Amino acid sequence: MNCDRCREWLSENAGRILPQAQPGCDEVRLHLFWCADCRVEAEAYRDLPARLRAAAPRPEPPADFWRRASAAMDRAEPRSPFRIRTLAPGWTAGLAAALTVSLSFAAYVAQSGRAPAMKNPVAVYSEACDPGGALDLPTNDPERASRWINERSRLTMPIVNLKLARATLIGAKIVNQPEGEIPALAFLTPEGEAILMLSRDSGLPAGQWSPVQDGRYRYNVSHYGSVRMSTWAIGESRYTLAYPGSFPRLLELSRAAARHCDTVNEPFH
Amino acid sequence: MTLPGLGSKPDLRREFEALAIPLQRDLYAFAFRLTGRREEAEDLAQEALLRAYKSFHRFEKGTKFKAWLFRIATNLYINSYRRKKRRPVPLAFEELGTEDHPLEIPDASPGLQPEKTAMARAAAIELWQTVDRLPEPYRLAVILCDVEELSYEEAAAVMKTPIGTIRSRLFRGRRWLREHLTAGEEERG
Numbered sequence: 001m002n003c004d005r006c007r008e009w010l011s012e013n014a015g016r017i018l019p020q021a022q023p024g025c026d027e028v029r030l031h032l033f034w035c036a037d038c039r040v041e042a043e044a045y046r047d048l049p050a051r052l053r054a055a056a057p058r059p060e061p062p063a064d065f066w067r068r069a070s071a072a073m074d075r076a077e078p079r080s081p082f083r084i085r086t087l088a089p090g091w092t093a094g095l096a097a098a099l100t101v102s103l104s105f106a107a108y109v110a111q112s113g114r115a116p117a118m119k120n121p122v123a124v125y126s127e128a129c130d131p132g133g134a135l136d137l138p139t140n141d142p143e144r145a146s147r148w149i150n151e152r153s154r155l156t157m158p159i160v161n162l163k164l165a166r167a168t169l170i171g172a173k174i175v176n177q178p179e180g181e182i183p184a185l186a187f188l189t190p191e192g193e194a195i196l197m198l199s200r201d202s203g204l205p206a207g208q209w210s211p212v213q214d215g216r217y218r219y220n221v222s223h224y225g226s227v228r229m230s231t232w233a234i235g236e237s238r239y240t241l242a243y244p245g246s247f248p249r250l251l252e253l254s255r256a257a258a259r260h261c262d263t264v265n266e267p268f269h
Numbered sequence: 270m271t272l273p274g275l276g277s278k279p280d281l282r283r284e285f286e287a288l289a290i291p292l293q294r295d296l297y298a299f300a301f302r303l304t305g306r307r308e309e310a311e312d313l314a315q316e317a318l319l320r321a322y323k324s325f326h327r328f329e330k331g332t333k334f335k336a337w338l339f340r341i342a343t344n345l346y347i348n349s350y351r352r353k354k355r356r357p358v359p360l361a362f363e364e365l366g367t368e369d370h371p372l373e374i375p376d377a378s379p380g381l382q383p384e385k386t387a388m389a390r391a392a393a394i395e396l397w398q399t400v401d402r403l404p405e406p407y408r409l410a411v412i413l414c415d416v417e418e419l420s421y422e423e424a425a426a427v428m429k430t431p432i433g434t435i436r437s438r439l440f441r442g443r444r445w446l447r448e449h450l451t452a453g454e455e456e457r458g
């Protein structure tokens with residue numbers, strides 16, 4: 001072990017240097033025995049977390065801190081965390097593409113009755129849904145939007161001839177998750193019912209695939225206040241469909257939507 | 270009607286308060302370390318508490334509430350930071366203790382002479398100002414792991430990054446701190 005490697009190890013294991021048994025610890029000990037410079041470095045790293053904790057400011061909260069928090073809680077209901085926000089016009093086509101991919105997938109699941117085996121990410125659109133990200137669609141024209149999305153998102157299969165299902169976009173919601181705000185779309189079906197489609201890449205359990213065996217995944221749906229949600233994962237991203245009704249009805253709608261979509265990439269085989 | 274998996278509102282409130290009240294000081298101090306300003310810290314901590322309460326029915330019992338609460342605060346902070354497109358304001362001396370809000374920096378060496386205590390406090394303030402100058406991702410990793418003593422796994426969950434990324438940020442952050450602290454000490458002779 002040389003000095004560079006030793007110092008790298010010391011930094012990675014700050015505060016946990018001798019005598020704890022960490023991988024590589026013996027080599028480091030041996031090096032420290034011979035190297036005075038690294039011993040100085042080791043002392044510095046060992047002390048660093050403790051020094052930081054000692055130096056960290058610990059201001060007291062104001063006297064009325066909890067009273068104010070409590071008053072805010074009095075006004076709030078622990079609830080299904082949706083609130084309406086008007087959709088920026090440019091979002092429409094891009095997020096519609098996401099919905100299309102989602103509905104196709106839901107239809108596939110409904111038909112096959114099982115979760116697909118996980119493969120490499122087929123469609124990762126969370127980036128396109130990121131309000132702080134690159135979503136700035138230049139057009140609402142589906143073809144141009146498709147092209148734009150294909151150029152910018154990490155789709156391994158292109159969206160072709162993007163068309164949305166019969167559902168009509170009625171607005172967008174920002175879903176307040178503990179991890180932050182997540183954009184969602186609200187669609188109105190011909191039956192007069194609303195569908196929410198949201199993207200998420202969090203690990204919170206609102207329902208998700210869980211591995212069973214042989215690369216197969218079980219699909220779990222969980223309740224979310226009065227809204228029933230379904231979440232699935234593609235690669236590292238999770239996608240959620242929320243529908244204020246029964247899950248079978250959601251699948252029925254998804255199937256219907258898929259029949260009206262030309263954007264069927266059949267990503268899962 | 271109580272939905273499956275949900276308790277009644279008073280039950281939830283009691284349960285939430287039992288977990289949150291003991292952490293209010295930690296949360297406020299954490300928010301202060303992130304933002305560097307009392308007003309912003311209070312806003313952040315209040316908002317984190319409110320969001321946590323609203324989402325409390327989704328909190329997984331048996332997991333660490335503090336990590337969950339800090340995760341909410343961190344994400345609020347990150348979102349706010351992104352929106353404002355600016356670095357957090359480094360801690361100012363005037364923020365570090367006023368007559369109304371005396372700041373308690375723990376005395377690492379009780380029993381020292383008053384002037385030595387003052388020097389220790391000044392050194393602590395300087396150290397923390399060095400932390401504040403850390404590039405943001407490293408700063409967050411250092412605060413979460415070294416100051417708040419979250420495990421790598423917990424910090425990775427808070428920052429929504431792989432554990433390897435946390436380790437790497439910590440490595441770089443600690444090295445950056447070491448270099449800058451050493452440089453400062455050498456300048457002072």
